[in-house]
Amino acid sequence: MFPRRPRTGQGRRLSTRILASQVAILAVTSVIGFVLFAWVQRGQLDNEYEQRAMSIAQVAAADPQIVQGMVAPGDRALVQPAAERIAEAAVASYVVVVDLNGVRYSHPHPDLIGQRISEPLVVLDGQPHGGIDQGVTGRSANGKAPLRDPSGKVIGEVSVGITESKVAGQLWHELPTFALYAGIALCLGCAASYALARRLKRSTFGLELEEIAGLLTDREAMLHGIREGVIAFDPAGRITVVNDEARRLLPFDAALGLRPEDVLPEGRLRDALDGTLTGHDLTVLTDRYCLVVNRMPVGLHGRELGAVVTVRDRTEMVGLLRELDSVRGLTDALRAQQHEFANRMHILAGLLDLGEHDAAFEYAVESAGVEPALTESVRQRIGNPLMVGLIVAKSTVAAERGVRITLTEESRLGEQPAHLHGLLTIVGNLLDNAVDAAVSGTTTGAAQAEVRLSLLETGTAVTVQVADSGPGVPDDAMESIFQDGWSTRPDRGTARRGLGLALVHRLVRHRGGTITVSSGAGAVFTVTLPLSDTAPADGDRPGQAAPFELATSGGDRW
Known part of the structure; x- marks a missing residue:
């Protein structure tokens, strides 16, 4: 549930405010619409009554009594009764007949009969006319029609009016119905x-x-303030939220509204984001970071809202943990050498105490030459001191675990080989894996668990080959052995398994090289790093970020 905040302002509920606002808007628009409708209806009624007045005027202009009264001067008295009869029958307020001189021959006010009208005749064109008349009877809907003699000649005008009160009465009669609607x-x-x-x-x-x-x-303060990547997905799997830390850790440019498959290539990272991979604290390697990914479905009140993915940067921590594990391994080796040295001193002391001086001298010379011989053997073939130190240290640690590391006779590496930093990480991880495999079981018939290392630098490439006497890579693991987090053995100490081979694979791919592994008993890993102009010797490939390199310790295999 979302936390409740103290309400401020008016304190009214959201639904009440929405309802009140919409009702007010509806009321105002209804009133405005009603007024506009009444105004339009009034105009229509005016036009309707104008047409009605013109029709009455045309009927009056065709009345025989009115025509006779206007044609025969002696019958002029017939016009007023006929006009009153027609006005009463048509429920008109007036019927006025005038001649061409504008003299009235009928009018609702008898005292105006015989007087001239103030406006000119409009029917001289022979057509009826309508309009609004502001006459002595008030505002009226007016219609005028030409008055013709039996020969068809225009001899006057008939004007008919319907007062405004009748138009307004009709409007008020219709308005209740409109108001109801x-x-x-x-x-x-x-x-x-x-x-x-x-x-x-x-x-x-x-x-x-x-x-x-x-x-x-x-939400905005939290998302952009925390040092943890946050990615939110809607129920359809589209990305809806990406905070600043997530954009830093992941290759997201314009990801909003898209699905993971639209912005990420196929791989473990995409599977972890879209939920294909399940579990907690999934370790994922990118070209620059070691990430821990967690996906959590989100729901509220029984409704599925999508999912939230958190991404944490563990690059430095994993590197430190692996380096710490490496230091612990070296410490254990030194401790074992200390015990071995103490044993040798006890033997020397015993020989001297017995007076076997010649035997003591020979034993001392033999013991002192073991370690220098190993170092010298490596230095004869490897010119770079960092690589020599790595191989000697790994050999010492492996010896304490009962595994012998041998450098092949054909191995050759110069003082400043190409891809030096990558080579150190690659060799270290492959040796750790090989030692773990050799310890787990020797199946090649060798008397002792053994790891063979070959380093060969030519004019076109640097080749690294590491072979062990272990059980080999299972056939069903050939496709997934280089994936992030893949391992058949539990974590050892502080080191997380499933990173070394994935890191090696990324380093090799970043430098344009290849890596292969043999099937069957005794795994053989072969790495080839080209020295062509298109493959950078030690640095970033143009347009790409350099992959991180963790301290080499702890194997990833069975």
């Missing part, structure tokens, strides 16, 4: 707003606005 729409909108507010409330897991804003602030 607006009210129904408002109620439906409020119900939808309420449902939306409840859904948003569930989507935010009951958090209020201030709590959501606070969580966002905390």
Whole structure:
């Protein structure tokens, strides 16, 4: 559950605020829409009554009594009764008949009959006309039609008006229906707003606005402030969050919205991120770092929200642990040599006490020449002192475990060989693996567990070959032996297994070389590092980051 924050501000719930805001918006828009609709409807009613007035005017202009009254001067008295009859039948406010001179022959106010109208005639073109009239009877919807004699000649004009009160009355009669529809729409909108507010409330897991804003602030501060890579995935497996540390440790450029297979090549790292590999504290090697990856599914209230992957940089720590384990191995060897030296001193003291001076002298000369002979034998073939020291140290440690390391006669390495730093890591890890394999069981018929090392530098490449008398690589492990974390033996001391061979593989690949391993009893690892211009001797390949090199100790094999 998310932690609750004290509510600030108005203190109203998120759903209440959303509902109130939406209801207010709906109410305002409904009122505005109602007013606009009434205004449009008013315009339509005006136009409708104008057409109605023109129709009445055309009917009046065709009335025989009005035509006779306008044609025969003696029958002019017939016009007013006919106009009143038509106005009453059509429920019009007035029917006014005028001649071409604008003189009225009918009007709802009898005292205006015989007087001229103020505006000019508009029907001289022979067409009916409509509009809004601001006459003596008030504002009216007006329609005018030409009055013709029996021959079709325009002899006057008939003007019919319908007062504004009738138009407004019609509008007020229709508005309640419109208001009912607006009210129904408002109620439906409020119900939808309420449902939306409840859904948003569930989507935010009951958090209020201030709590959501606070969580966002905390999340940004936490994600970008911690020294641990964090990657979040949605239920579909797409990357949604990558903090700064994750971008530093992983080759992510624009990863948001993509899946691991879209941004990473096939390998252990991608399998650890997408959940193909399961388990805790998965060790993954990249070209620059040794990482510990953990993936944890995330859910809330029974809903699957995706997963969160944490990535920790353990490069320095693993290097130190392996170096510490190496130092412990050397310490054990020195301690054993101390006991051996004490035994030799006891033998010398016993021989001298017995008076066997010649025997004591021969034993002392023989004992003193063992270690120098080993070092001198290596120096005759290996010119670089760092490599000599590594081989001698590994030989001493291996001897204490009952394993003999021999350097082949054809081995040759100069004082400054190409890929020196990589060679030291490669040779050290391969020797450790070979010693472990030889200790686990000798199956090649040798009297003693043995490891053979060959170092050969030519004009085109440096070749390293390490063979042991152990049981060999299982057939089913040939494809996975160089993967991160692969090992058939448990961790020894502080050293984590499953890193040495993977590191060797990356170093060789980074330098453009090859590495192979034989099948069957007695494994033989062969590494070839080219000396061509395309393979850097000791440094970074252009455009690539140099892989890290851990201290060489502890084997990775069975």
